Amino acid sequence: MSEDFMLDTDDIERRMDGAISSLKTEFASLRTGRASASMLEPVMVDAYGQRTPINQVGTVNVPEPRMVTINVWDKGLVGKVEKAIRESGLGINPQLNGTIIMLPIPELNEERRRELSKVAGQYAEHARVSIRNIRRDGMDQIKKAKADGLSEDDQKLWEGEVQEITDRYIKGIDDQLATKQAEIMQV
Template sequence: MAKYDKADLERRMRGAVEALRHDLSGLRTGRANTALLDSVQVEVYGSHMPLSQVATVSVPEPRLLSVQVWDKSNVGPVEKAIRSAGLGLNPINDGNTLRLPIPDLTEERRKELAKLASQYAEKARVAIRNVRRDGMDALKQDETKKEISEDERKRAETDLQKLTDEVIKAADEAATQKEKEILGK
């Protein structure tokens, strides 16, 4: 195991929060958001490609997404990919453009999405705690190798715990914010 590196541990923890924010951005809130289609993979030219590589997604109205497909021959596969993505969206084909009206979320669906947001947050908290554990293990090893004293290890462990608490708080705030958006509060 490598020596204790607080900067690397902080980078990894903050990375978990960024991954959480990315996951949360894909959850529907009843408002149009281009990030909603980030996970859509389209089968074109014999391979799977992200939607962003075959079309431009925009938000012309608060409850409407517009997908401008660059190559007319790909409109069908893009429409199929959006329908089968499990987002509950039904594209309206206007030739080269697909219009995606964002339907109102039912109360039941809002609760499911809020639950999913809290699951994403829990996954992020686990990842952050795993990084903390790696740091604690590195500190113990450094102490065993006589590279740091017991007092230095304890001080660093306290710092690491403060950092962990701070990053988990950021993850919780991101999830809480998303849950409020989903539930319409």
């Protein structure tokens, strides 16, 4: 049985890709001083008795580099959308114009840039922890196979493979973090 041991590296990479995808989503929600529709993705509105993403209650547009508009489809939800944005912690003050909510994106000051940079670092660390947990799962599978008779050479080979995949993904996270922090700190 031990000779037939095959670690599912595709599964490990798929799970690590999921962690990277989650990191990209979190990074997209960070405000960098430029308007982006994705910055509203984490904002949920109490609509129709449940928490609903903003893009499901209206059309989100970016007509200018420092302006996001939301054309709310249901006039009764305009106040709830405005409240959700105010309470989201994005630091944006919505302006109402009928069913259209305008979100002027203010310049980020140095202090806010540093805070956002730290938040980006926290997001990256969460992703690194996820990657390490996936690595640990792979290593546990190898140890279990070793207990079932996997040779020590094969064990080292598989452990090296898992470590190489892990290192590649951690480097990817570090590169993305550096890019995001540079984007945040750019004036």
